[in-house]
Amino acid sequence: xxxxxxxxxxxxxxxxxxxxxxxxxxxxxxxxxxxxxxxxxxxxxxxxxxxxxxxxxxxxxxxxxxxxxxxxxxxxxxxxxxxxxxxxxxxxxxxxxxxxxxxxxxxxxxxxxxxxxxxxxxxxxxxxxxxxxxxxxxxxxxxxxxxxxxxxxxxxxxxxxxxxxxxxxxxxxxxxxxxxxxxxxxxxxxxxxxxxxxxxxxxxxxxxxxxxxxxxxxxxxxxxxxxxxxxxxxxxxxxxxxxxxxxxxxxxxxxxxxxxxxxxxxxxxxxxxxxxxxxxxxxxxxxxxxxxxxxxxxxxxxxxxxxxxxxxxxxxxxxxxxxxxxxxxxxxxxxxxxxxxxxxxxxxxxxxxxxxxxxxxxxxxxxxxxxxxxxxxxxxxxxxxxxxxxxxxxxxxxxxxxxxxxxxxxxxxxxxxxxxxxxxxxxxxxxxxxxxxxxxxxxxxxxxxxxxxxxxxxxxxxxxxxxxxxxxxxxxxxxxxxxxxxxxxxxxxxxxxxx
Amino acid sequence: xxxxxxxxxxxxxxxxxxxxxxxxxxxxxxxxxxxxxxxxxxxxxxxxxxxxxxxxxxxxxxxxxxxxxxxxxxxxxxxxxxxxxxxxxxxxxxxxxxxxxxxxxxxxxxxxxxxxxxxxxxxxxxxxxxxxxxxxxxxxxxxxxxxxxxxxxxxxxxxxxxxxxxxxxxxxxxxxxxxxxxxxxxxxxxxxxxxxxxxxxxxxxxxxxxxxxxxxxxxxxxxxxxxxxxxxxxxxxxxxxxxxxxxxxxxxxxxxxxxxxxxxxxxxxxxxxxxxxxxxxxxxxxxxxxxxxxxxxxxxxxxxxxxxxxxxxxxxxxxxxxxxxxxxxxxxxxxxxxxx
Numbered sequence: 001x002x003x004x005x006x007x008x009x010x011x012x013x014x015x016x017x018x019x020x021x022x023x024x025x026x027x028x029x030x031x032x033x034x035x036x037x038x039x040x041x042x043x044x045x046x047x048x049x050x051x052x053x054x055x056x057x058x059x060x061x062x063x064x065x066x067x068x069x070x071x072x073x074x075x076x077x078x079x080x081x082x083x084x085x086x087x088x089x090x091x092x093x094x095x096x097x098x099x100x101x102x103x104x105x106x107x108x109x110x111x112x113x114x115x116x117x118x119x120x121x122x123x124x125x126x127x128x129x130x131x132x133x134x135x136x137x138x139x140x141x142x143x144x145x146x147x148x149x150x151x152x153x154x155x156x157x158x159x160x161x162x163x164x165x166x167x168x169x170x171x172x173x174x175x176x177x178x179x180x181x182x183x184x185x186x187x188x189x190x191x192x193x194x195x196x197x198x199x200x201x202x203x204x205x206x207x208x209x210x211x212x213x214x215x216x217x218x219x220x221x222x223x224x225x226x227x228x229x230x231x232x233x234x235x236x237x238x239x240x241x242x243x244x245x246x247x248x249x250x251x252x253x254x255x256x257x258x259x260x261x262x263x264x265x266x267x268x269x270x271x272x273x274x275x276x277x278x279x280x281x282x283x284x285x286x287x288x289x290x291x292x293x294x295x296x297x298x299x300x301x302x303x304x305x306x307x308x309x310x311x312x313x314x315x316x317x318x319x320x321x322x323x324x325x326x327x328x329x330x331x332x333x334x335x336x337x338x339x340x341x342x343x344x345x346x347x348x349x350x351x352x353x354x355x356x357x358x359x360x361x362x363x364x365x366x367x368x369x370x371x372x373x374x375x376x377x378x379x380x381x382x383x384x385x386x387x388x389x390x391x392x393x394x395x396x397x398x399x400x401x402x403x404x405x406x407x408x409x410x411x412x413x414x415x416x417x418x419x420x421x422x423x424x425x426x427x428x429x430x431x432x433x434x435x436x437x438x439x440x441x442x443x444x445x446x447x448x449x450x451x452x453x454x455x456x457x458x459x460x461x462x463x464x465x466x467x468x469x470x471x472x473x474x475x476x477x478x479x480x481x482x483x484x485x486x487x488x489x490x491x492x493x494x495x496x497x498x499x
Numbered sequence: 500x501x502x503x504x505x506x507x508x509x510x511x512x513x514x515x516x517x518x519x520x521x522x523x524x525x526x527x528x529x530x531x532x533x534x535x536x537x538x539x540x541x542x543x544x545x546x547x548x549x550x551x552x553x554x555x556x557x558x559x560x561x562x563x564x565x566x567x568x569x570x571x572x573x574x575x576x577x578x579x580x581x582x583x584x585x586x587x588x589x590x591x592x593x594x595x596x597x598x599x600x601x602x603x604x605x606x607x608x609x610x611x612x613x614x615x616x617x618x619x620x621x622x623x624x625x626x627x628x629x630x631x632x633x634x635x636x637x638x639x640x641x642x643x644x645x646x647x648x649x650x651x652x653x654x655x656x657x658x659x660x661x662x663x664x665x666x667x668x669x670x671x672x673x674x675x676x677x678x679x680x681x682x683x684x685x686x687x688x689x690x691x692x693x694x695x696x697x698x699x700x701x702x703x704x705x706x707x708x709x710x711x712x713x714x715x716x717x718x719x720x721x722x723x724x725x726x727x728x729x730x731x732x733x734x735x736x737x738x739x740x741x742x743x744x745x746x747x748x749x750x751x752x753x754x755x756x757x758x759x760x761x762x763x764x765x766x767x768x769x770x771x772x773x774x775x776x777x778x779x780x781x782x783x784x785x786x787x788x789x790x791x792x793x794x795x796x797x798x799x800x801x802x803x804x805x806x807x808x809x810x811x812x813x814x815x816x817x818x819x820x821x822x823x824x825x826x827x828x829x830x831x832x833x834x835x836x837x838x839x
Contacts, residue, residue: 006518006521006522006525006670006674009514009518010514010515010518010519010521010522014511014515189500189501189503189504189507190500190503192503192504192507193502193503193506193507196506196507196510462503462506464500464502464503464506465502466502467502467505470502470505470506471509473506474506474509474510474513477510478510478513478514481510481514482517482675485674486673486674486675487673488673488674489528489671489672489673489676
């Protein structure tokens with residue numbers, strides 16, 4: 001079930017919301033069980049066949065978490081470690097089978113010229129998210145950090161429907177206590193109002209912006225894929241149009257989903273961690289990764305980079321650890337070489353960024369006016385990120401290199417300046433869909449102003465003061481809800497559902 | 500807290516009301532025809548109900564440039580490849596290109612066509628009446644062909660549907676469109692109940708009463724049919740034929756057959772136009788208005804379905820038969836001068 005669907009907004013959410021607070025008046029246990037059941041229904045709506053897999057994964061990890069904790073109490077360190085290794089291995093095997101088996105088989109076939117096949121494997125929705133969430137739980141159980149083992153709360157922690165499919169990646173210690181808290185089961189109208197604002201904002205980001213950019217991104221990327229067959233290169237403008245369109249699409253799509261998830265959760269009195277903090281305002285790649293998909297960065301840092309040694313074992317090891325972390329981070333997004341290269345590219349960016357910071361004496365950097373440093377930092381980071389998104393979005397590396405070469409004028413089809421002036425920037429894309437460069441330009445100006453000038457959505461708060469102000473906010477929310485809902489009518493899943 | 504409660508309850512109540520109304524009308528927001536879609540008029544009232552003939556998917560195949568014997572340059576009446584199935588059924592190999600790809604028939608067209616590998620002789624040039632002026636005037640100043648390459652070559656076409664289940668509830672449309680369609684249905688029901696009802700213009704679509712409509716259409720409100728509002732009762736002028744002659748003269752070594760599809764309004768409401776007769780006297784052309792009028796007078800149902808600007812499958816097959824007859828007629832490649 002999608003947040004941006006009639007079924008969710010007009011049926012599922014109101015029923016679950018009213019049911020939760022009605023049951024909470026009788027029993028908190030009933031209310032949390034209701035929420036858990038609703039979350040499982042939400043998941044099974046996509047494909048009921050995979051509900052067994054999700055439940056199996058929950059029972060398995062919960063049991064192992066419990067056993068690891070008991071082994072800890074008995075001070076059985078070797079038993080505890082054995083249990084942890086088995087449990088993590090099982091999780092990785094499951095993820096590996098569903099997500100990576102065909103990729104590795106395909107790669108082996110390419111190298112060895114063999115024809116092995118595992119048949120078609122359907123990727124269960126959100127498997128990367130619920131697997132990573134539970135690996136973190138197991139590791140924390142091993143380290144003795146888990147304080148609560150209520151099974152219903154555990155189910156909720158894993159399946160809680162706002163985050164289940166595309167994150168944020170949760171940490172049990174920030175979720176389980178909230179499900180145990182009495183205040184969660186009492187309706188807090190301030191939370192509901194702010195949640196409504198946040199949900200509406202996220203819905204608008206998805207339907208009015210991300211979906212508006214999608215045809216431009218698809219038009220250019222698909223156009224280039226087909227053009228390669230007949231030997232036509234994209235122009236500089238087409239390449240940038242596609243790259244920027246996708247840069248905006250993925251941001252508004254994913255951050256829109258996150259805003260909706262945070263908003264829905266808040267209406268139930270649950271605070272989910274922030275996942276985006278205006279990432280395109282970053283002045284460096286290091287900062288970008290502190291602002292983009294923050295819960296994934298946190299997971300990779302805590303459960304991969306630091307256990308690998310982090311920066312504790314010298315610079316060379318630090319750069320190797322960074323590369324390894326980013327490569328696996330890339331692979332987490334999908335089984336394909338484009339994701340691996342995207343991860344590697346960011347690994348290189350980070351390494352260069354750290355190296356540069358060490359190389360540049362502080363005395364010298366102080367001489368540069370801060371506005372100039374920030375401006376050039378934002379511009380350079382943005383171009384680097386956009387370039388990497390091209391690799392991320394491309395079907396293969398040939399397509400990616402064709403677009404990147406065109407972006408930087410290395411190999412591009414010339415375009416008459418008259419066509420540029422008249423807004424006919426996308427003739428290659430036009431062959432697939434009718435797209436106007438002028439329309440894209442208007443969209444980009446608005447979107448860039450949004451990502452660079454607007455405050456982050458998490459600053460959004462309901463303002464109470466007087467009834468006129470409240471009515472104005474209600475009118476704005478209803479107006480934007482109407483505009484966003486009026487975009488429904490075709491299936492438009494979130495990009496991060498595939499990861 | 501009381502402000503937040505007021506705000507939340509207000510938003511929830513209004514959203515719930517909109518959702519309830521929206522869901523009620525949502526099934527009306529899905530359309531099969533372009534006229535019902537443009538006019539936001541209800542498909543249950545204007546959707547055709549009499550089954551149409553099926554088309555063998557094998558006949559919908561596009562030939563390559565090298566294999567084709569007949570090249571069709573056309574618009575949305577030719578793009579689905581339905582009328583061409585008659586030609587293919589008779590053993591001809593046909594390639595269809597849309598005006599959007601070809602853009603114009605420029606001065607170097609024959610040389611360009613041969614360079615593509617086309618070895619055939621017949622070029623069927625098709626356009627719908629309302630677009631004729633723009634297509635052919637544009638071509639006059641064109642010197643050099645600059646086509647947009649088809650990015651997806653020879654995609655298999657889907658055969659047209661033969662029937663619809665009007666009872667199927669489709670909830671995939673837009674709520675606002677469903678509500679507007681519901682309002683339009685209300686007004687249409689009120690207006691059409693009047694004895695003196697003749698025409699109602701809605702969102703660029705004309706709902707018009709057609710004489711003996713229930714003999715000609717199969718939809719529920721068969722007394723009335725939908726027409727494009729921009730369709731004119733004015734006949735096409737001599738200047739267009741002159742333009743077409745200039746283009747025809749460019750096509751040396753090829754046998755051009757001109758096909759002008761009458762607007763639906765022309766076929767049902769303004770059938771006395773003389774353009775097709777005059778065109779037939781000056782160029783190798785197909786008198787589709789005459790063919791379609793004969794079918795309509797013969798009480799052929801849904802030649803153009805009520806909800807469409809395009810022909811039905813049976814209408815397309817009539818068109819295909821007439822074009823095939825004309826291809827045979829000019830099989831020997833008789834010159835333009837020969838028909839003058």
